Amino acid sequence: MKAILVLFTLVLSALSGIACPVCERQQPNVLRGISHGTGPASDWDYIIIWTMVVIVVFTLYFSIKMLVKPGEKTGSHIKRIILNLEDGTEK
Incomplete structure (x- = not known):
């Protein structure tokens, strides 16, 4: 660190x-x-840049959120196929 x-x-x-x-x-x-x-040639350049910054920050936030805690709890969810194969408990 x-x-x-x-x-x-x-x-x-x-x-x-x-x-x-x-x-x-x-x-x-x-x-x-x-x-x-x-x-920047005009004030529109700043508006475009800040709009892109906001979109990137929201995308980054939700990407990290879904990676850390996706929230899918059902046993029939498609991610369970991969998780069960890793555990060796293939159904």
Whole structure:
């Protein structure tokens, strides 16, 4: 865990050196020093990006939720075929 934290800190500290000075002046304050290019062309770019972020976060949440606790309890569910084969209790 400590190694992951150190690696994460090093990666975050390296992000400030990614953009060149010319690109830094063209970026809005939020993105300054992070990315190259001219930056967002309009406010619609921010709306599109934040919509995609929300969709990804919801998808990630429900994916992890279904992997950890799927909620299917019936014995005839299709996942029981695989689980019973692993246990050696094939019916």
